[in-house]
Amino acid sequence: MHTRAVAVTTTALLGAALLAPVSAARAAHDGDGPVVVAHRGACAYAPENTLAAVDKAAELGVDWVENDVQRTKDGALVVLHDDSLRRTTDVEEVFPGRAPWKVRDFTAAEIARLDAGSWFGAAHAGARVPTLEQYVARVELHHQKLLLEIKNPELYPGIERQTLDVLANQGWLDRRHVSGRLVVQSFSADSVRTVHRTRPSVRTGLLGAPAVSELPAYAEFTDQINPSYTALSLGYVSAVQAFTGPHGRPLEVFAWTVDDPAEARRTAGYGVDGIITNRPDTVREATRTERAASR
Template sequence: MHARAAVTTTALLGASVLALPSTAAHADTGTERPSVVAHRGASAYAPENTLAAVDKADALGFDWVENDVQRTRDGVLVVIHDDSLARTTDVERLFPRRAPWKVRDFTAAEIARLDAGSWFGARYAGARVPTLKQYMKRVSRNHQKLVLEIKNPALYPGIERETLKVLGNEGWLAPSHVRNRLVVQSFSTNSVRTVHTLRPDIKTGFLGTPKVWELPAYARFADQVNSSHTTISLGYVAALHGLEGPHGRPLEMLTWTVDTAAGARRAAGLGVDGVITNKPDVVRAALLRG
């Protein structure tokens, strides 16, 4: 996710409420503390959105990971945050004449050649940009849970249906996964609404901080409203929890991106249901200490 959370208010004026259980997010610990979600995997310790980051989160003992999904020129879904390959791969070296190196301008085979680990550290040299299929297999192997972000959906018409197809093929739309192991989120209201329309049983999240009076509209199609920790207050979280949606449970909030002990304690004090973090071990330690 990214701090630019554009809220399309006008598109929502005719809409109203959807929700998630505020206690379900605590299933990892069996306590009333917020759950901890490893942002792009344990991305403070391994290159973001790679299988290494997923494995690092698993090694640290975290069930929930978060990722970003985009689409290649030939229609393959890949796990990467930026719409350009430049920041986290060696694409400029391999393809120097293909600026601005957009994901959608490269085939899956071309992206599979890129080194997505060296930028982070020599020990991760040779890490690859995983396809969504590869990523789901690794999360399944680790018995982890996933907050999947559909990134830049306006660039990739139909990506919602394609994402659901991959999830279905990998067994992630079975009732047990849908109930307990999967959230699909986006900054795009249209994208979240589309996922909800296609599969109303899936838990969905809108990324942003709508006005309190707008929350009933978002709750029609989003089980969660997942806001930046810098934008929320005790009153805001309470207002959100006061709404009930189609699943008959209160709206939830996973707040992001919290990487300090003080930030984790503040988020817990606001009553959020989960904390998305690059440093899950730091957040967990702070929450355990209270």
């Protein structure tokens, strides 16, 4: 799967990176800077992980959106970042006696009653927590691409297979989607490995910045290494991209979460393949400007 042994030194990896082929994402977007991913939808402009945030990303012309998936008490998959409903819904008012308001303690019907938009502003009052089915349908409506994060998999045994089943039922595991419109990621290496074993055709991402010495093992089952932008360096990005992932392409690096234009230009300068941001319009403009200035 990759041609370098585990014992290869970091120095050797950096040298090999100079000869590594360009990743699929970078090749597809050459001239436009890194792929820009709308974090939780365009969540600087609409309530995170709602259909309104997907719509806003589409309005801004952003191809990729990122979301988070959790599971309800009765087994439905919903799109929500926190394992608690408290921060982004009115659950405390609707269900005052059920602290700490964990997602897994509420049914899908109960969650569907909650207002997931008023906290963001009156204009979004009445927005709902979408199910995964509703979310991918909206992404499909806009012909967008999806970076899906399996959140807290340790809380939801079997969520990897269930997520893949929903995606399959929604038509998202055909060749057209898995070849360029879908990546499933997690902070849990075990979760990412499970996704790869269950559906080898699906591209995967590991959130975090593992040591270079650990990359050969991860390259067996993940296509992306997606760290915080604060963990990046030119050397680290080059080292990651020197490895070949399970689909025969160089590992990609998608950095999160970058909103500041200067930081976006700096991050793009490291050679990352993608940038995850709450302000995709700002980052897109900043990175295109950086690319134009370097010509």
